[in-house]
Amino acid sequence: MVRGFIVGVLIILSTVYVVFLGQSLTDMPFFTDYKKAKTLHLKQGEIPRSKMKQKTLKNCNRVFNSSTSNEWLTVEFKGRLGNNLFQYASLLGIAKRNNKNPYVSPTSPLIENFKISKVKDMVSNDQGGQLIDEMNYGKYDKNLDCLPEGNVTLRGFFQVYKYFENVKDLVKSEFSVPDLIKNKSRNFLRELFKRENKTSNQYVMLIAVHVRRGDKLRAETVGDTVAPLSYLQKAMSLMRQRHKNVRFLVASDDLPWSRKNLKADDVFFAPGKSVVVDFTILTLCDHIIMSVGSFGWWASYLNRGEVIYYKYPTSPGSRKDKEFDPKDHFPRHWTGLGA
Numbered sequence: 001m002v003r004g005f006i007v008g009v010l011i012i013l014s015t016v017y018v019v020f021l022g023q024s025l026t027d028m029p030f031f032t033d034y035k036k037a038k039t040l041h042l043k044q045g046e047i048p049r050s051k052m053k054q055k056t057l058k059n060c061n062r063v064f065n066s067s068t069s070n071e072w073l074t075v076e077f078k079g080r081l082g083n084n085l086f087q088y089a090s091l092l093g094i095a096k097r098n099n100k101n102p103y104v105s106p107t108s109p110l111i112e113n114f115k116i117s118k119v120k121d122m123v124s125n126d127q128g129g130q131l132i133d134e135m136n137y138g139k140y141d142k143n144l145d146c147l148p149e150g151n152v153t154l155r156g157f158f159q160v161y162k163y164f165e166n167v168k169d170l171v172k173s174e175f176s177v178p179d180l181i182k183n184k185s186r187n188f189l190r191e192l193f194k195r196e197n198k199t200s201n202q203y204v205m206l207i208a209v210h211v212r213r214g215d216k217l218r219a220e221t222v223g224d225t226v227a228p229l230s231y232l233q234k235a236m237s238l239m240r241q242r243h244k245n246v247r248f249l250v251a252s253d254d255l256p257w258s259r260k261n262l263k264a265d266d267v268f269f270a271p272g273k274s275v276v277v278d279f280t281i282l283t284l285c286d287h288i289i290m291s292v293g294s295f296g297w298w299a300s301y302l303n304r305g306e307v308i309y310y311k312y313p314t315s316p317g318s319r320k321d322k323e324f325d326p327k328d329h330f331p332r333h334w335t336g337l338g339a
Contacts, residue, residue, distance in 0.1 A: 020180025223318025
């Protein structure tokens, strides 16, 4: 009898909640949180991708009307160098749009090789914060323009240049390398120029070529592609047409393949002894040809010259292809080529 009375009371309360607030019992905060935790295995404070839109849009007025903020925004680093550069750059741009302070942990993998300034031990200063996943790794998500109140941690790859187009000068400044790395890179290029200028009466136009193979060959099953030799040959021919007295400097994670297939009198190869030195050498060349991958993308973005890229970095119909929009990933002034 007591049990029946309790059930009756709950039914009445849920009916009142529906009538006056327009929500079902399972939409109440307690039941919603329980349902999320049970079905999605979410951590405390985490916002699932499917719920992020309704969680964020209601806060737009608060974000854009604020002049100062003590709220922080950070990002979880995963992947290697190129991925980490996208994550940090997107952090800076998204934080700017949301009037939050961008920080990364002192253990960030970028600190050793770049002059990163937004560093703070947040755990000792502030606990908690909501965890938000990206919707798609290579498509612009407008929800990230309007994050929820409070401290937030972003999780994803964020390979969209539009996320940080609003702070591009800051990004390029933050990605300056230490003098030791810069000097090693410049010394290599100086010796190369010295040798080539002895045999030429004209200025040598140095074109960087980044050839990514390695893990991309193994990842073709998830939608990655490898730029074919025919693309590299076409891009190099185009550079020869556009510029006089060119030399190509190739950096690759597969130097044996590159030496075998790109051998020519005007082709030279980076040392291959240090990832960051090779990266810096690519950025210092006059122009650049990239194949696929975030490493070559960032060498191209930080290079001040022309950029040629491979137009088909994902396999049609693959999972990665569905999460990718070339208009959001490649800057408009770059030149895309096929095979």
